[in-house]
Amino acid sequence: MTTFVDRVVLHMQAGDGGHGCVSIHREKFKPFGGPDGGNGGHGGSVSLVVDPQVTTLLDFHFRPHLKADNGKGGAGSNRDGANGRDLVIKVPNGTVVQSLDGEVLADLVGVGTTFEAARGGRGGRGNASLANARRKAPGFAELGEPGDKLDVVLELKSVADVGLVGFPSAGKSSLISVISAAKPKIADYPFTTLVPNLGVVRVDNHTFTVADVPGLIPGAATGKGLGLEFLRHVERCAVLVHVVDTATLEPGRDPLADIDAIESELTQYGGLADRPRLVALNKIDVPDGKDLADIVRPDLEARGFRVFDVSSATREGLRELTYAMAQLVDEGRRAAPPAEPTRVVIRPKAVDDAGFTVEAEPDGSYTVRGGRPERWVKQTNFDNDEAVGFLADRLARLGVEEKLAKAGAQAGDLVRIGEREFDWQPTLYAGVDFVPGNRGTDVRLEDKSTRPSAADRLEARKARRRRPEDEIEGTPETAADDPDDLDDE
Structure with a gap:
């Protein structure tokens, strides 16, 4: 059975927002008390957080589909729906979050580090929140916004100061078991270790972590064996x-060849050329191992390596090796740039940034992209004509129709906003000066042949004011029936 997993694919779904409520307050002797529909609750978000008690991604191997709770819908009497509970996923330290195409979204290092992977949808507003001075009793409410959906790849990269590399059965597990409190499985056959083991080493006032990296053999960087994993x-x-086995009985194996093979794999993997190296000639408690260590030490030192003769069985040479590790770790920590304090970067929008764009497509259609227009479309109930009219008003006030007209869109052209497609029927036309009336009416469509022009109406009004008072008093019925007098009232 698999006990260690360091790469999984997660399918995350944030919670949907709850729908707003359409309700009218009613009570005895007060059948129409105004709108009182409550708002929907927000959907829960999905977040990843580093937990020191988690060391593997095994749980997600069997449960890759994760979903947060949805928000509850609003209700009458101005009752808002409950928010959905957030889903917090605990991951090991050193987890890298990537998209399916390899883009790194977050590198979670350090206990408590949090990354919000999928945001919950907003709750829809009820008709009580949509009421205003002009729209006193809305007959519609907003739908809840769908939560984000995201597929990610989680990769675990051990966070350790020192890495022990070498051929299988070189003694890495035995070495980490005697210099730390780690208790890896140890046996006398190759590939005993199938998972990386971490141990904490304390030397005087220095504390660092050591990782036993298994499975490195020739061809590991190209996928052979377990090395690539x-x-x-x-x-x-x-x-x-x-860590070099100086007592191996395998033909064709010697310390120099082993180191060359491992270095070749590290070079092919890339990014490790600048790491300082140490060489531990292990198993010198075996007579043949001690003799071979004495033979190869000059050649290794000539290559620039610091060489230590060690034995996990007798613990010979381990003190010197751990002190050398602590020295290099301490030097690396001092050379590392200081951590910069977290800064909040404020990027104000440009003055002419409307928050959306209009793009003409090759097929003659137009696509509107932007956070607000797309969210408004998702929250609109298209089975309700009043809600559709409300959406049209919002888009017009935002300037979507104006930009469509400037982009060359004509009435009847296909317009896409989010996942919706519309046959555009504009209410505002570029280059025409008019003030639109109520929805469904247009002053430009009136029969102007029967209606006096504005100049004629103004002249008629001035003429009435110039007439003698007795003439006006003599014909009271005409003055009362004059529509211009009604306009003055």
Whole structure:
């Protein structure tokens, strides 16, 4: 059974917002007390947080689909719906969040580090919130906004200061078990270790972590064996230690060839050339191992390596090796740039930024892209004519129709906003000066042949004011029936 998983694909779904409520307050002797529909609750979000008690991604291997709670719908009597509960996913330290195409979205290092992967949808407003001086009793409410959907890849990269690399059965697990409190499985056959093991080492006032990276063999960087799966755990290590088996009986194996093979794999993987190296010639408690260590030490030192003869069985040479590790780790920490304080960057919008764009497509249609227009469309109930009219008013006030006209859109052209498509029927026309009346009416469509022009109406009004009072008093019925007098009232 699999006990360690360091790469999984997660399918995350944030909660949908609750729908707003359409309700009219009614009570005895007061059948129409005004709108009192409550707002819908917001959907829950999905977040990743680093937990020190979690060391593997195994849980997500069996449960890759995660969903937060939806918001509850509003109700009458101005009762708002409850917000959906957020879903907090606990991940190991060193988890890298990537999109399916390889883009890094977050690198979660440090206990408590949090990343909001999917945001919950907003709750729709009820008709009580949509009421205003002109719209006293809305017969519609907003729908809840759908929550975000996101598919991500989680990769675990061990956060360790020192990485032990070497061939299988070189003694890495034995070494980490005696210099730390880690208790890995140890046996006398290759590939005993199938998961990276972490141990904490304390030397005087220095504390650092050591990782035993298994599965490195020739061809590991190209996918052979287990090496490709675990090479990523070397990336964060500041120091690499070659653990070499000096007592191996395999033909064609010797310390120099082993180090050359491992270095070749590290070079092919890339990004590790600047890490300082140490060499631990292990198993010198075996007579043949001690002799071979004495033979190869001059060659390794000539290559620039610091060489240590060690034995996990007798613990010979381990003190010197751990002090050398602590020294290199301390030097790396001092050379690292200081952590910059978290700064809140405020990027104000440009003065002419309307928050949306209009693009002409090759097929003659037009696409409107923007956070607000797309959200408004999602929250509109298209089965309600009043709600559709409210959406049209909002888009017109935002300037969508004006930009469509400037882009060359004509009545009847296909317009896309989010996932919706419309046959555009504009209410405002570029280059025409008029004031629109109520929805469904247009002063330009009136029969102007039977209606006096504005200049004629003004002249008639001035003429009435110039007439003698006795003439006006002599014909009272005409003055009362004059529509211009009614306009003056």
